[in-house]
Amino acid sequence: MILCSCNALSVEQVKTAALSGTPTNCPIEAYGRLQKAPKCGGCLCRARQLLGDQVPGSVRRDGAVTASA
Known part of the structure; x- marks a missing residue:
């Protein structure tokens, strides 16, 4: 899926x-690791939804912090 x-x-x-490097739930940092930057910003909310529960140390939408690796 794109x-x-x-x-x-x-x-x-x-x-x-x-998921590589320091824990982050920030898609902008993830894009930076790929030497890319979001252009329109439409994907950022979706990326946060996809990544939030999977990234150690990130804060979920319910306020809970995911377990650190």
């Missing part, structure tokens, strides 16, 4: 970037 049509990034690419 998450970002501006940059032709797949969900898997963004998840891999977000």
Whole structure:
């Protein structure tokens, strides 16, 4: 599935970037690891939904913090 049509990034690419390195639930940082930047911003909310519960140390929408790796 393509998450970002501006940059032709797949969900898997963004998840891999977000899950590598320091914990983050910020898609902008994940895009930066791919040397890309969101252009229209339409994908950022969806990326947060996809990544939030999977990234160690991130804050979920219900306010809980996910377990650190």
